[in-house]
Amino acid sequence: MQAEIITIGDEILIGQIVDTNSAFMAELLSLNGVTVKQISSVSDDREHILKALKEAKERASIILITGGLGPTKDDITKKTLCEYFSTTMRFDKVVYQDVVDVFASYGREVTPTNRLQAEVPANCEVVRNFNGTAPGMWFDVDGTIYVSMPGVPYEMKAMMKNQIIPKIKQRFELPFIYHKTILTQGIGESSLADLISDWEDSLESEKIKLAYLPSPGMVRLRLTTIGNDENKLRIAVENKIEDLTKIISEFIYGYEIFGEESESLEEIVGSLLRNKNKTIATAESCTGGYISHLLTRIPGSSDYYVGSVISYSYEIKETELGISKALLDTQGAVSQQVVEQMAKAIRLKYKTDYSIAASGIAGPGGGTEDKPVGTVWIAIATPEKVISEKFLFGKNRERNIEKTANSALNMLRKELD
C-alpha cells in the first residue's frame, strides 16, 4: 500500500519553518505497513495543488494533505479540493457546533470568518477536530483515499493518531513491516561499509533493505523488511543482526526498535549509572562543557551526575586538577599523561565512582605537525583503573567536539556494561 503526503503553505517553501509534520505522518504510516512514496511541499496556489494531487494519485492509494485550512484568505485547500472533485461546498452542522463550542470555551461568539470553517466539500466525510476549529476531511473516490488535515502540528497529530490511522487500517488490508536499527559509534560510514560488505550482500536473498544513517562519530544501520508473516520477518532480521554483531560488536552501543524512540548514548550511559547506583564527574578541556551538557540534558541526571571542571587554560589544569607545570610543558596538554591525570584528579576531587577527561585540539587553530587539528586524548577513570585512548578526528571544530563527546561516552559505556 503506497501513500503520499502533500503539505500546502508558502512558509515551508521560503524556509521559514521546517516541515516536521511530514516526518510525523510518514513514521506513523510506515509503522502501520504503509509505504510513503513521496512527500511534496507545494505553494498556496490552486493550479499547483491540483497538479500535485493528480501526480500523487498516479503513485499512491492514500494521499494525506495538511495545511491551507485556516479561515484567512491565503488558505485555499478546501476550494481547490471542490474543484478537484468537481463538487461544491456544503454546510456541516456537526462541524459548526464544534466551532461554536471552541469559541464558547474562550467566552466568545463565532465570527463570520470562522463560520466558514463549517463549509466542506459535499463529497467528504468529516473528521472532527477535537483540538481546533478546522475539520479534517476524508474522501474515498475511485479507490483512492484523500485526507485533508489542518497544518497546526498538535491538531494534525491527534487527528492522525486517533482517527485517520484507524480508518486507514479499516479500509485497507496492510502488510507487516519490520524495522530495526543498530546504533554504532567509533567507525566511519565507509570503513563500516567495507567491513560488513559480505554481510550486506547476504541481505538481498532475505529481501532485507539496509540504510546507513550517519551523524558525527556515529552511524545507525537500519534494516527493513516487509511481508505478511510478522514472525518470519522478525526472525529473519534478528538472525541477520546476530551475524552482524559478530563482525562489529565493539562498535555497537545499542538498538532502536522502530516505533520506539532511540536512546541516545547519554541516556544509555545515564541508565547504566543509575542502575548501578554510581556517580560521574567530568574534567573537560577541548569539549568545553559539552560532555557535561549532554549528560545533564537528560531529566533526572542529578541522580548520578555530580559536576565538572572545565579546565580550558593551563593554569586551571594546574590549580584545579593538580597537573604539574613540568608535565604540561614537556608533554603538552593534549597527551596521555595529562588526560589520565585529569580523569584521576576529578574523580578524587568530586568523590565520584567514574570520571571522563578529554583534551584535544578542536581547531581550526592550534595544530602542530606532531599534533594536528583533530588530535584528542580521552581518559576514563573507574574505581579500579584508568584507561585512555588517542583519536584523530577531522578539521571541523564543532564536529570534533561532538565526536570527542560521543567517543568519551561510548568508552564509559563499555566500562559500565
Next chain:
Amino acid sequence: MQAEIITIGDEILIGQIVDTNSAFMAELLSLNGVTVKQISSVSDDREHILKALKEAKERASIILITGGLGPTKDDITKKTLCEYFSTTMRFDKVVYQDVVDVFASYGREVTPTNRLQAEVPANCEVVRNFNGTAPGMWFDVDGTIYVSMPGVPYEMKAMMKNQIIPKIKQRFELPFIYHKTILTQGIGESSLADLISDWEDSLESEKIKLAYLPSPGMVRLRLTTIGNDENKLRIAVENKIEDLTKIISEFIYGYEIFGEESESLEEIVGSLLRNKNKTIATAESCTGGYISHLLTRIPGSSDYYVGSVISYSYEIKETELGISKALLDTQGAVSQQVVEQMAKAIRLKYKTDYSIAASGIAGPGGGTEDKPVGTVWIAIATPEKVISEKFLFGKNRERNIEKTANSALNMLRKELD
C-alpha cells in the same frame, strides 16, 4: 526565477529524520530572489527519481538535489543522473585528490569503495566538497540548472552558501533583494508583535515584508524588500529599523548584515571580551555546562574563556564555590544569594574579569509551589559589582536550559557594551 528542491532518501519517507536541509536551501534561495515552487522528498528508487526530475523541470529553471551520494550501496543518485542525462561516468582527478587528502588527514588510505566518490556523470561540472568526500555536481542542460549535493547537512550547507549560490547569481540575472535582521532577546514573539503592531502596519506602504523567526529566548525580525534600485531599498529598510529601535532598544542585541550570517550571542560576547582584553569563567548549575559549551564552540575562545565549575550537586557548590550549607538550606540553591555567591566565587577562584552563574529548576521534576519548574536565577560578576535577575521560563527542560544560557549571555553583553 523558480527553483525546486528534491531530497532523496528513504529515511525521510519513513519519518526517521526530519528534512531540515530543504528549509535551509529554500531560505537561501528566497533570500537571493529565487522562488521555491516545490520541495519533494522521494525514495532511493531509480524510476521515482527520474520522474521527479522530469516533473520539476516542467516548473523550474533551477533544481537542487540532495542525498543519495554516499559511497555505500544504497546511494543511487549518480547512476540515475547518468541515465537522466543519457551519459556515462567519468573519473575526476580533482575529486579523487580531494578524497585522497581527506583520508590522508585521518592517516588512512583510500578504500576501493571510496574511490567511487571520484566517479561523476560525464556532463557535470564538479563542485568540490571541502568538508567531506562526496563531490557536488553542477549540470547546465537545455537552460535548466541541476545541482546535486551531499545530504550531510554541514557539507551541503557550506557548498550551498559558498559555491552554489554564487554560481546561481552568476548564471541568472536575479532581482535585488535587501534584507536585514534585527536580533532580539528577552521578549516573546506575541508580546513583541503587540508592542510593534503599529510599526508593522507602516511597513506595507514601503513594500517591506516582516518575518518573525523565534528560537528559545530569542526572536529575530527579518525585513525583506525586493526591487531594482539597491540604494532606495536600503534606505527604506534602514529608516524603518531606526523607528523600530526607538520602540524596542532594550531587547536588541545585534543585527544581521545583508548577505552575512548573523552573529550568535556567544560570538558577540566573545568579540567584546577579546576587544577589551577581558576574561570570563562560569559557575553553572541548571545549565550543566551549556553556557560554557556555547562560549567554547567559538574558534579562538581560549583567548578569553578560562574555565568553569559545573556544580550540579549541593556538595560541589559547598566545596568548590564556598557556598555555605546554612545558606543552601535556608534559601535553596535556586536563590539570589546563592547565585550571586557562585558568580563572585568563580570570578575570584579562576582569576577572571567577569563571570556568569546560573541556578534554576530546569524540570521536568524538582518544582515546588514557591519555585515552579522554569524558575532560574542568573548572576553576572564584573570587576566592580554583581548583578542578578530572576526568570520564570516554561516547563520544557531543553528550552529552559537554552533560555537560561541566552539570557545569561545577554546580561553579560549589556555589562560589556
